[in-house]
Amino acid sequence: MELFMPLFIAVVIIFGIIKKVPLFDAFTDGAREGIKTLLGVAPTLVGLITAVDMLKASGAIDILCDFISPAAELLGFPKEIVPMILLRPVSGGGSTALLTGIYKECGADSFAGLCASVLAGSTETTFYAIAVYYGSVGVKKIRHTLPAALSADFTAAVMAVLSVKIFLCP
Amino acid sequence: MINRIFGALILISAVTGMILGRGSQLAQGVLDGAADSVKLLTTMAGMILLWSGIMEIAERGGFTAVMSRVLSPALRLLFRGLPRDSRAMKLISMNVSANLLGLGNAATPFGLSAMKELKRLSPRDDTASGDMITFVVMNTASIQLMPTMIGALRQMYGSREPFVILPCVWISSACALTAGLTIAKLFGGGK
Numbered sequence: 001m002e003l004f005m006p007l008f009i010a011v012v013i014i015f016g017i018i019k020k021v022p023l024f025d026a027f028t029d030g031a032r033e034g035i036k037t038l039l040g041v042a043p044t045l046v047g048l049i050t051a052v053d054m055l056k057a058s059g060a061i062d063i064l065c066d067f068i069s070p071a072a073e074l075l076g077f078p079k080e081i082v083p084m085i086l087l088r089p090v091s092g093g094g095s096t097a098l099l100t101g102i103y104k105e106c107g108a109d110s111f112a113g114l115c116a117s118v119l120a121g122s123t124e125t126t127f128y129a130i131a132v133y134y135g136s137v138g139v140k141k142i143r144h145t146l147p148a149a150l151s152a153d154f155t156a157a158v159m160a161v162l163s164v165k166i167f168l169c170p
Numbered sequence: 171m172i173n174r175i176f177g178a179l180i181l182i183s184a185v186t187g188m189i190l191g192r193g194s195q196l197a198q199g200v201l202d203g204a205a206d207s208v209k210l211l212t213t214m215a216g217m218i219l220l221w222s223g224i225m226e227i228a229e230r231g232g233f234t235a236v237m238s239r240v241l242s243p244a245l246r247l248l249f250r251g252l253p254r255d256s257r258a259m260k261l262i263s264m265n266v267s268a269n270l271l272g273l274g275n276a277a278t279p280f281g282l283s284a285m286k287e288l289k290r291l292s293p294r295d296d297t298a299s300g301d302m303i304t305f306v307v308m309n310t311a312s313i314q315l316m317p318t319m320i321g322a323l324r325q326m327y328g329s330r331e332p333f334v335i336l337p338c339v340w341i342s343s344a345c346a347l348t349a350g351l352t353i354a355k356l357f358g359g360g361k
Contacts, residue, residue: 015227019231047176049204058192121312123312134285144353147353149311152307152311155342156342
């Protein structure tokens with residue numbers, strides 16, 4: 001699995017050589033765009049991570065977790081990831097904040113940490129995508145888009161926990 | 171939406187913190203949060219810059235174009251109503267392959283143009299067509315093959331094998347996408 005990334009990069013470079021792409025120029029152009037992406041997310045992350053850290057320090061997250069943990073246990077979910085499941089479709093930055101919180105508290109390779117990683121990797125900021133895509137063409141009646149998109153998010157949460165249980169923490 | 175969430179998070183923490191008498195922890199939380207977020211940004215910086223650079227080579231080298239050709243038979247099954255060589259079809263496959271490669275920045279412009287094409291083909295003015303719903307649901311599900319950002323974060327927080335999660339990510343992404351598309355098609359009455 002660790003070989004996937006270097007191999008992928010090698011294939012990309014081979015494509016570039018065949019097409020006579022000026023490799024390093026293209027790389028730096030792309031990386032320069034990356035700076036814009038990074039600066040774009042910086043204010044969001046600073047704001048939301050601070051808010052989430054406050055929420056944790058105040059004890060409110062513990063209360064929320066205690067409140068939902070019976071339901072979470074019933075489904076076999078680690079209770080730490082429940083706030084993340086709820087926030088994931090709404091805010092990318094907010095769920096990244098919760099994700100790093102779980103890593104810090106339980107460890108990146110713990111059961112909760114692994115579940116949270118898989119969840120983060122298999123979901124998107126659903127509401128944002130819906131707003132951007134439909135907003136761009138002025139479509140207001142989105143019919144059954146939301147139930148379909150949210151059932152995908154729910155499936156991702158269930159499968160994240162299930163697959164980690166089967167493959168990584170048997 | 172995000173404005174209310176931000177306000178609610180801060181108000182809830184302030185009120186809860188005061189009730190539980192955790193004022194000093196709360197103050198520490200503010201300082202930690204600000205410091206944590208900058209640490210996080212520096213970790214993400216290397217990964218974002220590196221990956222954006224590699225992906226620019228992938229774009230210019232035609233890797234994305236080859237991938238979209240590989241994907242188009244599968245996409246034709248999902249978008250039966252669209253002519254195979256239509257502009258909409260081409261834009262959709264570019265969007266999906268950019269998403270697979272984690273090229274969010276490239277995927278969105280393709281996706282928005284695809285929406286414009288779908289809108290042109292759809293008779294109703296402000297109502298989503300079946301194809302639009304299918305397409306938007308695909309974009310609300312994550313189909314990225316290499317979640318590099320999560321790998322970088324896992325490494326930063328001491329994971330011994332940051333990418334051990336890949337097979338699980340692929341399985342749950344695939345299941346989520348299938349569930350979303352199935353619901354979309356069922357509600358749509360096959361149209």
